[in-house]
Amino acid sequence: MHSDSNGVPVTVLSGGLGAGKTTLLNHLLRTVDDRDLAVLVNDMGDVNVDAELVAEGSDLDVEGGVAELSNGCICCELRDDLETAVVRLAREREFDHLLVEASGISEPEPVARLFTTSSRVAASYDLDALVTVLDTRLFLDTFAGEDVPERRGRRDSADDDADDTRPLSDLLIEQLEVANLVVLNKTDLCEPAELEEAEALVRALRPEAETIRTEFSAVDPDRLLGVGLFDPGRMAEAAGWQRALADDGAESDPVHGHGGDRGHGGHDDHHRHRHPDEVYGVDSFVYRARRPFHPERFAAVLRDLPDGIVRSKGVAWIAGRDVKVDVAQAGPSVRASVRGPWIAALPEVRRDLYRSNRPDLEWHDEHGDRRTELVFIGTDTREARLRSALEDCLVTDAEWERADALENPFPDEEEEAVALREP
Structure with missing residues (x-):
């Protein structure tokens, strides 16, 4: 050696x-x-x-x-x-x-x-x-x-x-x-x-x-060899969807975090979007909401994403599921898995301990850390149409009250993954 x-x-x-x-x-x-x-x-x-x-x-x-x-x-x-x-x-x-x-x-x-x-x-x-x-x-x-x-x-x-x-x-x-x-x-x-x-x-x-x-x-x-390109500190945060979330968040209100709640749903009035490579028709946008999705309506939207969307990734708040649901779309494939519990869903002692160790954790007075943050990247995202479809997926007050009774194709256990769409 x-x-x-x-x-x-x-x-x-x-x-x-x-x-x-x-x-x-x-x-x-x-x-x-x-x-x-x-x-x-x-x-x-x-x-x-x-x-x-x-x-x-x-x-x-x-x-x-x-x-x-x-x-x-x-x-x-x-x-x-x-x-x-x-x-x-x-x-x-x-x-x-x-x-x-x-x-x-x-x-x-x-x-x-x-x-x-x-x-x-x-x-x-x-x-x-x-x-x-x-x-x-x-x-x-x-x-x-x-x-x-x-x-x-x-x-x-x-x-x-x-x-x-x-x-x-x-x-x-x-x-x-x-x-x-x-x-x-x-x-x-x-x-x-x-x-x-x-x-x-x-x-x-x-x-x-x-x-x-x-x-x-x-x-x-x-x-290829001896190029010294690997940086262990950046391996887990340099994907395009992660960059889009970080850049989008950096442009929000520095005092209040993201845009104020609006409408009956309390979802974010924050719909900025990014353009990674406009000259070649590749763009991206971030969708955020503080109201859960109706599981069946949201699943239907994911199954019918525009063909031009290459990658979707993020966490979704699903009515009837008090866990973070990770949504991962890659071309023709859409899968959902459980990333872990919402901090707001933890017992009070654990929740308070976690929050004390994470002073930068964005926290809503009513919903805690429950929220949806999704990034969509593609050659033709049809942003306006997709945003409208996602807004229509949010539960009404009546649906929210009976969320546990809704038909739900999304997973609720960490070891479980669901294929919502396959080639």
């Missing part, structure tokens, strides 16, 4: 199935001649074909510089195996840079956290960058086209339970929203105007990410 006190730099490669991650990996192994690379490859199949392909394209052998993790995803059930593998590599071999290729259904954020939170791993490694490879044509067809490919991934290939089936659009967005660098691959299949639109969408979803256009994953290694 080299004596570099900062540890060996690590690049995590993620992206959808067939996007070109292994092609990129082989390209790096063929073209990098100024540093020794170690590679860890994860594949969901019974036989790890990718690792063999990588080994064929390099001077390394599968038992040496290329470590395999098969039959699972390195972000979840094989996390312990990943930790063991990288620690063993650091102990047994000398190299200058580690490349981790995640499978097409892996989320990069948990992998990144291993390199920043595990004392065994952090002692030997420094995370350099999270790189997401996009099939640009598929990315546009999925999020900016009229015909949505019905492509799905599985968390557990051995389990045929339909609840474990998840649209790849969800994973693609999650891989993109944590990326430091985005490789727009297969650009030869796109027109110049489409490439501009793809870059605009990337900027809206991940404002700080750098982008590189490639064909057949051919990129200068110096643009």
